[in-house]
Amino acid sequence: MNYPTINAFGMSPTKLEIPHTEEEQILAAVPEIRGGRVGQVHLDRPVRFGQNLHTDILLIYLLRECATAGISVHWAVDVAPKWDTRLMHHLPPPQRGAKTDPKIESWIDSYRHTSFFYRRGPGFYLINDSRYSKYAKRYRLRLDGQSDRFEQIQEVCNISSSNQEIHELISKIEPIGVVFRLSDWVISLPHRMLKWPVPSWSV
Structure with missing residues (x-):
């Protein structure tokens, strides 16, 4: 499974590393986010949706927790999901790329936190x-x-x-x-x- 590593950056300049396997990284990041110990979340490489459904839904879980905490997420998509991304227009969208899928474009353009x-x-x-x-x-x-x-x-x-x-x-x-x-x-x-x-x- 080729999924990105999460790098969580604290509110201080110190970088908080989460050295686990992919799914464990997401689960380990959530308590840090809820505890106010993370200022930003970066995914180190583009996401390829559809390779593992459990990991996909954990990513949505991570985005929702970041939205609750009001922190930014820097991430990109390599393979767009097959599901309707309009469900996610309240969650931090991925970055726009040179060849962004129309579903992702819609997510980026329609994003509203509230x-x-x-x-x-x-x-x-x-x-x-x-x-x-x-x-x-x-x-x-x-x-x-x-x-x-x-x-x-x-x-x-x-x-x-x-x-x-x-x-x-x-x-x-x-x-x-x-x-x-x-x-x-x-x-x-x-x-x-x-x-x-x-x-x-x-x-």
Whole structure:
């Protein structure tokens, strides 16, 4: 599997190395990002989507966590994905190249950080989605047990080994694009909005 090495740079000039295999690097980077110890993430060579679905979805996981933390990601694509990249227009896009695939061009041109996010309120989750329009669609998940399931799919999960409650939640929110699925691998797509303000039409 030819996947890029992650170099995570801290807020200080010191470079933080993550010396693991490819998938382990992504998993090791996430706690560093969540802990505020990373200022930028660089992928050392272009991504070739489609070689390993688990690694592909882990990359989306990494991009979502970077979006939540508000840090930049420097990366490029060599082989574009077959799936609809419009689902990812809220996530940091790859860099534009000399021969950029139209799907990637669309991602770059349509990127808006605040186009898909969630916030946790008293007794509910509020999900705002304006990836396809400046007018946001709003979805509310009540904290009636369903919220715990939503927290579980913040991490990459394998649906074949998940319980019935996870299956039920995914069946409800996958049709509206709240989760991303590659084969049996599933991840929640909206990033958590931790800081205000956001545009008035997104609230």
